[in-house]
Amino acid sequence: MDGIISGEQTAVESTMSRRVFLQGGGLLLGFALNGASTDAVFAAPASQVIEGEVTSNFAPNGFIRINPTGAVTLVMPMIEMGQGVYTSLSMLVAEELEVKLDQIQLQHAPPNHALYRNSIIGIQNTGGSASVRAFWTPLRQAGAMGRNLLVAAAAKRWNVDPASCRAKDGLVFDASGSKHLSYGELADAAAKLPVPPISKIKLKDPKDFRLIGTRAKRVDSSIKVDGRAIYGIDTRLPGMKFAAVAISPVLGGKVKTVDEKSAMAVKGVRQVVKIDEAVAIVADHMGAANKGLEIAAVTWDDGPNGKISSADIVKQLERESEKPGAVARDIGNVGKALAEAVQRIDAIYQVPFLAHAAMEPMNCTVHLQKNCCDIWVGTQAPTITQSLVADLTGLPKDTVKIHNHLIGGGFGRRLEADATLLAVKIAKYVDGPLKVIWSREEDIQHDMYRPYYLDRLSAGLNAAGKPVAWKHRIAGSSVMSRYYPSYVKDGVDPDAVEAAAEPPYALPNICVDFVRVEPPGVRTSWWRGVGPTHNVFVIESFVDELAHAAKQDPVTYRKELLSHNQRALAVLSLAAEKAGWGSPLPMRHGRGISVQFAYGSYTSQVAEVEVAADGSVKVKRIVCAIDCGMYVNPDTIEAQVQGGTIFGLTAALYGCITFKNGRVEQSNFDNYLPMRIGEVPLIETHMIQSAEAPGGVGEAPTAIVTPAVTNAIFAATGKRVRSLPIDTASLKSL
Structure with missing residues (x-):
């Protein structure tokens, strides 16, 4: 995008009070706005920024400001963390507003659940593959409202029927096409027109889309390539100090000793801050802070969790999983059907704790003052972060200002505010702004992990x-x-049972229940999906077991169980076709398939793997078919499939957080391995055109890739993988 300045602070402050769209210098279209942020994501150049207050109040979600230069600013309620949401949501507005994508500038929305709520999730946050799903209609309505008012303003000036005018590329043309006015020229007049009700605003028929559905270039690519992109970790403020932290290696532990004298002797070190669970070395720069922390030689009192091990946690899960749980689904009579089945299959599956290991480690910059607190951070949950900081400091919530930034990898980790709260605790003892950065080791060893799950399954088969x-x-x-x-209703966590409580298959007698087991000494949280990332592995692996027991081809077997579910059947059939299912492969090569419905989308993947004699696994090819409803940008979908697949593959092959003496044993990329570029398979994406409402994409491939790979391993070796990460030693050729 030409002329974009990333990270610039603008002078505009908005406060919305009544249903009015008049601003002295242009047109503001608001959907339930109140206090629009002044923090620019991709800010309009200063010469284009309209100063002054806006008094308006109108309907929910996102807004557009059009100033006399014709610049369009969209306040963005969702956060960009690499998934392309700024491009796709801008496309929704641009399509209906009739402007080019590069005419739209973006600003982060301020924290406000009521005004910027993600309707899928219920609060203002970015997650659950829900951004396009939630804002598909509201942002298109915002664009269409703007187009209507601008066209009406032009028609009034020309004294013609608005129906005779048309808008295109930020201009309104008369019926002959010989006269036109720019949006900038019309903005003031449009702002003075009566606002039609949303019910009267007609959205485009999809057949008339010119931008939605096309391969639009990402609006943030250039600034990420040339280094102008500003992430939380890039924050620079006058007089800012830096802090390196050591956090208790055991959850619940406390600081025992610190060599403060040696740490303070390091040139550039200004303070040693001790709080219950951490020590921070505050310095003029990170080099001094890190050196001071190393010399400080912190020791710890481990507290009550100092003896916890992974074995203890697994034993707890095994014990508790034998008890009945909260029922998520109970159809038919499973007990009777099992007893009368011709064949019974039982299995136990396990998946480990997983860290996020984002490229940008946890960080936060805080300026805590007597009457206010400013936070510079990349967060997926600005409202929750604001509220927790207000609770911690005792400040009124409206005096806690969140300056949100691009995120260098979220995956659900930045739905949590623990790093921000730690920074605020430290900042209480520091004058002026303070940036706190976690080392990679602190980041991995103090993560909030994808839960460890243990699943017990039983199935009964008839004679066929x-x-x-x-x-x-x-x-x-x-x-x-x-x-x-x-x-959570009646003990059922809807996320923990997602994709399991309602599998896509025809199952006449089904019972799914959930046993909540909270491991001691471990914090759990979101991880590019939670429930489906383990449930799809379990279900699709078990369905493969049933197909094998029935002596049937895995694809054929699934097709019979999906005859009632045409969208699931379509992605399954497409993936199998494109992957050449059934064609011959060399020895110890195999293909595996999986299918899922999660995040509002239907997805199927075929994996082709090679298992060497030493048991090592090479994933050679992934073929993905996806029906995510009406799609916005095919390029973004392909990128999400590739990124999500690699993320899921990394976990399947290597991902495992283990505990010994209460401590996480993994610490960096040498022992918590990411996939290397030479290991990445060919990934193909095939999209099904659909008129259905949009579904989510970002987390779908992460969930579905694992069973495709483990089923392929079974096809290649005859050995079933029931626990992760894949144990290559068990796959050795005898």
């Missing part, structure tokens, strides 16, 4: 090999109970 009974018990932590407690 079809399942007549399906029983699935899920045991593990409930992130929802902590984060969204009101979403």
Whole structure:
């Protein structure tokens, strides 16, 4: 985007009070706005910024400001963390507003649940593959409202019927096409027109889309390539100090000793700050802070969790999973069907704790003053962060200002505010702005991990090999109970059972229950999806087991169980076709397939793998078919499929957080491995055109890739993978 200045602070402050669109210098279209942010993501150049207050109040979600230069600014309620949401949501506005994509500038929305709520999730946050789904209609309505008012303003000036005018590329033309006016020329007049009700605003028919559905270039590519992009970790403020932190290696532990004298002797070190769970070395720059922290030689009192091990946690899960859980789904009579089945199959599956390991480690810059607190951070949950900081400091919430930034990898980790709260605790003892940066080791060893799950499954088959009974018990932590407690009904965490409570298959007798088991000494949270990332692995692996027991081809077997579900059947058939399912492969090569419905989208993947004689696994090819409803930008979808697939593959092959003496044993990329570029397979994406409402994409491939790979391993070796990460030693050729 030409002329974009990333990270610039603008002078505009907005406060909305009445249903008025008049601003002295242009047209503001608001959807329930109140206090629009002045923090620029991609800010309009200063010469284009309109100063002064806006008094307006109108309907929910996102807004457009058009100034006399014709610049369009969209206040963006969702956060960009690499998923392309700034491009796709801008496309929705641009399509209906009839402007080019590069005419739109973006600003972060301020924290406000009521005004910028993600309707899928229920609060203002970025997650759940929900951004396009939630704002598909509201942002298109915002664009269409703007177009209507601008056209009406032009028609009034020309004294013609608005129906005779048309808008294109930021201009309004008369019927002959010989006269036109720019949006900038019309903005003041449009702002003075009566606002039609949303019900009267007609959205484009999809057949008339000119931008939605095309391969539009990402609006943030250039600034990320040339280094202008500003992430939280890039924050620079006058007089800012830097802090390196050591956090208790055991959850609940406290500081025992610190060599403050040696740390303070390091040139550039200004303070040693001790709080219960951490030590911070405050310095003029990070080099001094890190050196001071190393010399400080902190020791710890481990507290009550100092003896916890992974073995203890697994034993707890095994024990608790034998007890009945909260019922998520109970159809038919599973007990009777199992007892009468011709064949019964039982299995136990396990998936480990997983860290996020984002490229940008946790960081936060804080300026805490007597009457206010400013936070510079990249967060997926600005409202929650604001509220927690207000609670911690005792400040009124409206005096806590969140300056949000681009995020260098979120994956759900930045839905949590723990790093921000730690920075605020330290900042209480520091005058002026303070930037706190976690080392990679602190980041991995103090993560909030994807839960460890242990699943027990039983199925009964009839004489034809079809399942007549399906029983699935899920045991593990409930992130929802902590984060969204009101979403948990009768003990059922809807996220923990997602993709399991309602699998896509025809199962006449099914019982799915959930046993909440909270491991001691471990914090759990979101991880590019939680429930589906383990449930799809479990279900699709078990369905493969049933197909094998029935002596049927895995694709054929699934097709019979999906005859009632045409969208699932379509992605399954497309993936199998494009992957050449059934064609011959060399020895110890295999293909595996999986299918899922999650995040509002249907997805199927075929993996082709090679298992060497030493058991090492090479994933050679991934073929993905996806029906995500009406799609906005195919390029973004392909990128999400590639990124999500690699993220899921990394976890399947290597991902595992383990505990010994209460401590996380992994510490950096040498022992918590990411996939290397030479390991990445060919990834193909095939999209099904659909008239259905948009579904989510970002987390879908992460969930579905693992069973495709493990089923392919079974096809290649005859050995079933029931726990992750994949144990290559067990796959050695005898």
